[in-house]
Amino acid sequence: MMPFELPPFLFFYLAGALVLFTSGTPRAVLMLLIPVVSAVNLWLTPEGSYGQLAFLDLQLTLHKVDRLSILFGYLFHIAALIAIIYSLHVRDRMQQGAAMFYAGSALGAVFAGDLLTLFVFWELLALTSVFLVWARRSERSYRVGMRYLIIQVLSGLLLLGGIILYSREADSLSFVEIGLHGVYGWLIFLAFGIKCAFPFFHNWLTDAYPESTPTGTVFLSAFTTKVAVYALARGYPGTELLVYIGAAMTCFPIFYAVIENDLRRVLAYSLINQLGFMVVGVGIGTALSINGAVAHAFTDVIFKGLLFMSMGAVLHMTGRINGSELGGLYKSMPKTTVLCIIGAASISAFPLFSGFVSKSMVMSAAIENDYPWIWLMLLFASAGVFHHAGIKIPYFAFFAHDAGIRTSEPPVNMLLAMTIAAALCVTIGIFPEVLYQLLPYDTGYNPYDATHVLAQTQLLFFSALAFVWLNLRHMYPPELPSVNLDAEWCYRRLAPSVLQRITGVVVAANTALRTSAAKLVAWVLAYISRHHGPDGLLARTWPTGSVVTWVVVLLAVYLSLSLF
């Protein structure tokens, strides 16, 4: 069975290399074929460890398949295939090659049997993905990509540091549960956390994703953060801290998402919010919650991908993405509109859509394990999601007041990709067993019991009502997207001014912190360049005499050290 035990990243890397040298139809065929072949290969690979390799004095496992990794494996194949279809029209070698390498790296990371291999793919993930940001080829995307890269590499370095310590502590590199023990545990936790966009480390995400190309963002949204979720699920299941971090992640982006005008940035915030659900699930650590986290990762990739794709289609066709500049597109892009609404329904966890199936697992787990406050936060977040992602996105893009843009449906491949994603959303929503079979644990969970469905529908209904009412009264003006009004109507007990102030304070504190940090960095740089710059003290050409002086000094120092 040799040929069927190849690690999936090999296929993608091969494809990436080939993509760089082909073009036109062969390239398209190649790019479509590879994920399929790779998926078949994965399907035929039994669980176990392959590709043992001796490196330095360590035993590495390049390819390890178990229930957790294989789920992500399938997910990434599906995501890659959809994204590839979506991007078939792109004529940019660098972007498509990078995308293949990127998807391959994600698969490599998920199937890495040991920490060092994980680290290698972790860094490759960062390196390859940044090209998707740069592919937009603007000054701004370059700067953003740079920041993105620095943070990602930093995460890699932290990981490496943790790994080195871990290898000394545990005398092994196999990737098993790590937990927050010792320095290494925290270092690795932090590394995973950065990639997972923990609060205060999330800026790279909202910074970079909206700046990528329409197709690039689709790739980006699928892989990096999900690899992090996978890593957390494997290394830190049941770490209580994650519950609180996750809860925070579900809530804080809502404030930002609501005031944000760039619709792809709104989606980026909602991505963090969805990640929060997964992190909570991992943190609770029961079979149900882990299942929930993993399942939510699965569904999120697809519906978030669908939303990014629909926004990408809008950007691709109109060249605009700000909510205030769009509107009325349903007339010219009806299919896109429908598909987008399916995505919105999924992310808002409407029953019969995929988000509901997975999110409710996490919510139930929170209740079952006595986290009532967390449950409340999650509930609040759900409502928020519905508001900014479920309603705001489709509404401002396709309805609202007519911005007068007349365009046409996006290219067929885009529509096809979106249709596949939408179909998946609905299928999973209606037949959750398909997904549940694949999950790491067998819990016999059924999402469609009366309480769940009722609670969720009620929540959604009131939110929608609020939104509709607001709009009828013209109190939700798209032209002034920074005014934050929606939360008041979702949660009547919170006065709008308080909320606004909190948002203001958070934003202001954030800004102040950043400027002072930037000032400090600038000062340090200036100081360093004074001494190390081309004409600085340490870089100057020195006369011979001073070189010899150093010799004498060193001789004297050594002598006195050795003689006395």
Add this chain to the structure above:
Amino acid sequence: MLSHLPILQVVVPLLAAPACLLLDRSRLVWIFTVLACGLSLLISMLLLYQVSQHGTLSYDLGGWDAPWGIEYRIDLLSAYVMLVVSGIATLVIVAAGTGLEREIPLEKQTVFYVTYLLCLAGLLGIVATGDIFNVFVFLEISSLATYALIAYGRDRRALWAAYQYLIVGTIGATFILIGIGFLYSLTGTLNMQDLAARIPDSAGSRTASTAFVFIVVGVCLKLALFPLHLWLPNAYAYAPSLVTAFLAATATKVAVYLLIRLHFSVFGEQFASSSLPLHGILLTLGLAGVFVASLVAIFQPDIKRLFAYSSIAQIGYMIIGIGFGTAIGLQATLLHLFNHALMKGALFLALAAVVYRLGSADISAFRGLGRRMPWTMAAIVIGGLSLIGMPLTVGFVSKWYLILAAIEAGMWPVALLVVTGSILAVVYVWRLVEAAYFQPPENELPEGLDGPDRREAPLTLLVPTWLLVLVNIYLGIDTRLTVGTSGAVASALLGGGQ
């Protein structure tokens, strides 16, 4: 003939040099030089094989027994270093076939090749010999040749740099000579093994300590340890690019070899650490070197100078490895010695290609180079990644061991600083990448018009460069050769010396 390999290793280039002078046509001279270098590479491979099979080789020159005559002594360490030196020398000289024409006028090329061979012979002689005075003689051969080679640079600053290096290098060599004199006055012998046997008798005497100090300072001058590095940046920056590639990959490595050899094989770890707080000194200076040089490199507009400073930083890492005084630290040093030769060789060869096409190694010349010279630039990027210590390159392997050594010695801050140093490397390598891939070329040529500076470098330059790059990657993944050898050497050196 196989039993004569140790001497042939040195004598082949040594005698090829004057023979070269007798040939007059420069193309012929080049072919001859390539053959001589290739032969010495072959010999060094055979030697490494022999040594790994049969253990240390000893060869009595003139048929006189060891303490009376001069002995050549090839152990695993010297075979390993000789392989590096002759391998790099061969690749560089292959590249010189076309790479030299823009940097050195035709009528001087014959003399250049002669000097090059002499330099190679000198370096190999230092490594091969087991006689401490013979080290001095061959050190001077290689040094004189080096000064001359540097002075071939087209910039007039090359002359001054060569002069400075000459003064400093002579002082360094003379220090070593003084040290040898002190040792001789103490033991009456010049043979390293004999010395190693006799020095413990007089351990603790001031003479022995003074000898050690002189030798350490002298060698540190040669290997450009901070703050004795001031001669290096200009020497590397203004020498002809190929010379820089050769020197950066070999000369300082041989100096590091010498430090290791004298420290561990002659004086012995016990003596060395008891007579001087050497570990502390080496750690401090090594770290200082890493940081100062890396920071300076970040701001350098001249890329050759940038990499010269980065060499100083990398030497810092090697010294840190010695400074731990443990087997694994020493192993890290040896690994980095080998690996750094690979990466700097590749980097400077690629720079030579850039200089060949564009006539300059200034950062402005690199703008848009990613499109003009994609292969060259890719080599630079991979070399740079190796410098940073990215996994899948050799750089990672040596950094990994260095950090392991730091942790094993319980020196957390050192490990942390090593990592921080790597981040500085990221910054200066990034500047190049940014210029090459993200900035438009300074003077855009009209489309379709193939100017001379639009093309990729010639194959004779590219092939050696990429050979080094590929070895760089290969050894970054399959580490058995380097890790195995260096591990064996390190434990042999620390296990009571050979």
Add this chain to the structure above:
Amino acid sequence: MLPELYNYWVVILLMMTGFYIVIVQGNLIKKLIGLNLFQTSVFIFYISLGKVSGGSAPIFAEGVSSYSNPLPHVLILTAIVVGIATTALALALVIRIRNAYGTVEEEELQQRDLEC
């Protein structure tokens, strides 16, 4: 003690004088002279090592039983040659520097490099 080690102390004095010249003097030629002083001091050091009281020059002669040690002599012969070879090369460099810069004073060299 004084007469016994007197030679070495003079050697040290010479060595340090050489150093002082190399450090302090800006003139490239003067530095070479200093370097030469420094090297010669090492020769004297070695030869002093080889002296045996009452010994004669190490050329075999009937009826002489005690010779000075020939080994340091051999070493220093080599070292002298190395020294002059270095000096020759250095002078050639100085001449080229003079031709390229028009000066052999280090401070002026530095200034001229900064100008261009």
Add this chain to the structure above:
Amino acid sequence: MLLLLAITALAIAWLRDLFAAVMLAGIYGLLSASFFVSVDAVDVAFTEAAVGAGIFPLLMLAALALVGRNEQTAYRRPLISLLLVSITGAALVLGTLDMPAFGSADAPPHNHVAVRYIEESPKEIGIPNMVTSVLADYRSFDTLGEVVVVFTAAMGVLGLLFTGRAASPGSATERANMYDHRVLRVVSKMLIPLILLFALYVQFHGEYGPGGGFQAGVIFAAGIILYAMLFGFGNAQRVVRPALLQILAACGVLIYGSVGVVCLLSGGNFLDYSQLLPDPLVGRHVGILVIELGVGITVASAMILIFYAFASATVNSEEVA
């Protein structure tokens, strides 16, 4: 003696005039040579006299002619440097306190390796001059290295200075500075053959008395250089062509090296002369003679080459000016 040396050294440090400093350096060379005689190092003394008082000042003067003799007086932080140097010196003095006393016969250097050289070499090598025995046989590889050093320096100087152009005959530079001294010319016309003869004597007498290939080469070179100074470089270069010198310099090294290779081919180790001839002792003699010849040839031609290179630099810089 040593005190004189020290005084000369300090005077050199003190002097501003480079010309005087060079002259003093020559005197310093002579003084150290006589010190070497007084401590029984006759071979070294001979060499130091030829180098320190001969070639060194000669090269220096040739360079000074190009560079100018006046030194600027800017000193760089002399006091700090003086302090540093003194501290280091003091530390060194401390470091030498337990050195074996000067001249003591029971010091370790005299009781280990050297014993064999002194006691066995007349029998093992068969020549009385132990320095030559050690130099040309026990440690002959060092000497090969030494020859290569000279060769390297010549190559370096060649690469730096030599343009390959001989001064065109009849040009102003043809007439050397001392051309007008008729007496000098006549005297030296008689002297130069004698010098060359003496060189040959030193060359082949090295086994018995002080001397050998290196000293002979230097003396030979001095003869030619003298000729060049008196009769012009153009004439000298016609008599001894630079191209020929290059070949000779290479040949000298090759002769030395091929002796080693022949030994190797005839079954011994590299430079094991005893393999050269059936009788090992005769073989050693022949080996030593041949390598000394190689040394002589290389040293002489290298020295002349270096001098030519300096001279041609003079010519060129004058032409530029």
